[in-house]
Amino acid sequence: MSEQVKTAFELKGVSFKNRVFVASGTFGYGDECLDLIDPSTIGGIVTKSLSRKRREGNPPDRIVETAGGMLNSIGLANIGVEAFVREKLPRVKTLGTGVVANIAASSIDEYCEVLEMLEREEGVDAFEINVSCPNVREGGLSFGMSCPLTEELTRALRPRTRKPLIIKLTPNVSHISEFARAVEGAGADAVSVINTLIGLAIDVETRKPKLSTVTGGLSGPAIKPVALAKVYEVSRAVSIPVFGIGGISDARDAIEFLLAGASAVQIGTANFVDPSTATRVAAGIESYCSRHGIVDVSDLIGAMDASQRVSVVDTWL
Amino acid sequence: MIQETCQVTGTELVTEETFVVSFESKRIAETIQPGQFVNVRSWFGSDPLLRRPFSVYTVDRDRFVSILFNVVGKGTRILGGLRKGDLIDVIGPLGTPFNLNLNGMKTAVLVGGGLGVAPLPVLTSRLKEKNVRVHTYLGARSKSQLIPSFLENLSVATDDGSSGFHGTVVDLLERELPELDQTPVALFGCGPNPMLRGLSALASKKGIACQISLEGPMGCGFGICQGCPVRLSTGAEEYVLMCREGPVFDSTLIEV
Numbered sequence: 001m002s003e004q005v006k007t008a009f010e011l012k013g014v015s016f017k018n019r020v021f022v023a024s025g026t027f028g029y030g031d032e033c034l035d036l037i038d039p040s041t042i043g044g045i046v047t048k049s050l051s052r053k054r055r056e057g058n059p060p061d062r063i064v065e066t067a068g069g070m071l072n073s074i075g076l077a078n079i080g081v082e083a084f085v086r087e088k089l090p091r092v093k094t095l096g097t098g099v100v101a102n103i104a105a106s107s108i109d110e111y112c113e114v115l116e117m118l119e120r121e122e123g124v125d126a127f128e129i130n131v132s133c134p135n136v137r138e139g140g141l142s143f144g145m146s147c148p149l150t151e152e153l154t155r156a157l158r159p160r161t162r163k164p165l166i167i168k169l170t171p172n173v174s175h176i177s178e179f180a181r182a183v184e185g186a187g188a189d190a191v192s193v194i195n196t197l198i199g200l201a202i203d204v205e206t207r208k209p210k211l212s213t214v215t216g217g218l219s220g221p222a223i224k225p226v227a228l229a230k231v232y233e234v235s236r237a238v239s240i241p242v243f244g245i246g247g248i249s250d251a252r253d254a255i256e257f258l259l260a261g262a263s264a265v266q267i268g269t270a271n272f273v274d275p276s277t278a279t280r281v282a283a284g285i286e287s288y289c290s291r292h293g294i295v296d297v298s299d300l301i302g303a304m305d306a307s308q309r310v311s312v313v314d315t316w317l
Numbered sequence: 318m319i320q321e322t323c324q325v326t327g328t329e330l331v332t333e334e335t336f337v338v339s340f341e342s343k344r345i346a347e348t349i350q351p352g353q354f355v356n357v358r359s360w361f362g363s364d365p366l367l368r369r370p371f372s373v374y375t376v377d378r379d380r381f382v383s384i385l386f387n388v389v390g391k392g393t394r395i396l397g398g399l400r401k402g403d404l405i406d407v408i409g410p411l412g413t414p415f416n417l418n419l420n421g422m423k424t425a426v427l428v429g430g431g432l433g434v435a436p437l438p439v440l441t442s443r444l445k446e447k448n449v450r451v452h453t454y455l456g457a458r459s460k461s462q463l464i465p466s467f468l469e470n471l472s473v474a475t476d477d478g479s480s481g482f483h484g485t486v487v488d489l490l491e492r493e494l495p496e497l498d499q500t501p502v503a504l505f506g507c508g509p510n511p512m513l514r515g516l517s518a519l520a521s522k523k524g525i526a527c528q529i530s531l532e533g534p535m536g537c538g539f540g541i542c543q544g545c546p547v548r549l550s551t552g553a554e555e556y557v558l559m560c561r562e563g564p565v566f567d568s569t570l571i572e573v
Binding site: 025026027032036057060063064067068069074077221249269272273276 | 318319320358363364365366367368406408533534535536537539540541542543544545546547548554555556
């Protein structure tokens with residue numbers, strides 16, 4: 001049965017076991033959860049955003065639970081690229097899963113420098129670029145909110161790597177598909193859709209924001225319908241693969257993303273609640289395919305049938 | 318660290334507002350160290366979304382573990398409604414425990430404020446196994462909120478004077494400390510941040526070793542979300558994680 005389902009996924013010549021990844025910032029550097037999950041069951045680990053130097057991150061409070069989700073303002077806390085290469089990569093590359101290094105920086109030069117440092121390293125299979133970082137040159141506006149800057153950044157990174165280059169897009173823009181088209185034109189191999197949505201929560205007794213940075217990034221099941229719509233929009237605008245991200249908790253959620261046009265998915269916030277979510281999602285997609293006579297998971301990509309509405313009468317209660 | 322679905326073995330209301338929920342987990346009962354915590358969830362779906370972290374309150378016969386909490390939000394409301402036989406998903410043991418191997422410690426002074434009593438029973442029994450004399454100081458708003466079980470040589474302070482010393486538990490301790498301080502002594506505290514600040518200040522004034530266990534918002538409970546920073550007292554803006562480097566810290570190393 002399930003042995004016959006083809007789950008593998010290839011990106012620019014790099015092969016991943018399946019189409020289920022864990023999202024950046026939601027799985028550490030891959031070595032924190034080894035007591036609880038076997039990473040070789042999933043397609044890959046996207047690392048916590050790596051910057052040139054260690055970053056301490058924001059003061060407390062950094063997270064707050066909201067209805068069906070959470071807001072975070074971690075502030076890109078990370079050990080820095082050199083410590084990652086020295087202390088984490090030797091272990092992570094032996095886990096039998098793909099390693100996607102996520103990079104954060106405050107200037108294009110810094111992005112390039114971090115990428116070049118990792119390009120030499122065996123065991124880094126691909127790069128994902130976090131463009132939702134404040135750009136020092138532009139007074140703190142994030143790269144990802146400017147289409148020309150996002151394109152310029154992609155163009156600067158492209159010639160510096162032979163590995164797959166994935167740009168993680170922010171949904172906090174008017175037309176995300178314009179950004180997707182721009183990075184595709186600049187040589188990106190894939191896009192990740194979406195990063196968190198900007199949100200706010202206020203304590204009414206004290207009238208203070210619940211996060212130290214006032215606003216933060218909303219993630220979790222609450223954002224899934226928004227993420228699905230963005231994946232649908234982007235996947236119709238570009239021909240490069242889309243990693244679907246946003247509120248996936250189980251295999252059915254993941255299959256929705258594939259049907260909307262994602263070529264692969266990333267599990268984020270759900271890892272905090274249950275670190276084995278991605279393992280369950282990967283197995284669940286496979287059994288769904290067996291059950292539906294689908295021989296290759298790729299047959300689900302963009303396979304939503306929009307020709308007629310399905311009545312939900314018997315399931316909505 | 319393990320993840321396990323456990324059966325609830327009992328729910329008890331120990332004050333007007335404080336629940337003790339017990340569950341069966343041989344593996345956690347056998348491996349938990351004092352000051353460590355579990356991160357639990359007994360509901361499906363996404364509201365509430367995150368697990369809820371609790372110190373382990375008691376360990377019984379190497380099989381049963383309990384947690385202690387007040388109903389203050391969505392998660393604790395559901396947990397307070399658990400009945401014998403219900404299931405609870407548990408990740409643990411988590412965090413860095415109290416260090417019991419202090420050089421020359423003969424007497425341990427345990428200080429709990431409010432629900433900060435939670436880690437003290439397990440701590441008490443492990444200290445006694447090491448032949449350390451234990452004195453306990455417990456503070457609460459009033460008599461009805463005191464949870465005095467499983468503790469040794471107990472002294473009590475209440476904000477309203479309805480039981481024991483009228484005032485804060487740290488003030489009470491400061492009065493009595495000279496008598497305790499005849500032998501090498503160490504402080505172990507858990508409670509609200511203002512209490513821990515007072516305790517840390519007292520410890521540094523007297524030059525006594527002091528470990529404090531913090532409470533605060535947490536996401537995953539084991540370091541992947543980076544959501545629970547605690548500022549180090551280095552003067553620079555440096556953080557460690559409450560869930561991983563803590564929840565127990567040497568009081569001189571962090572800012573509460």
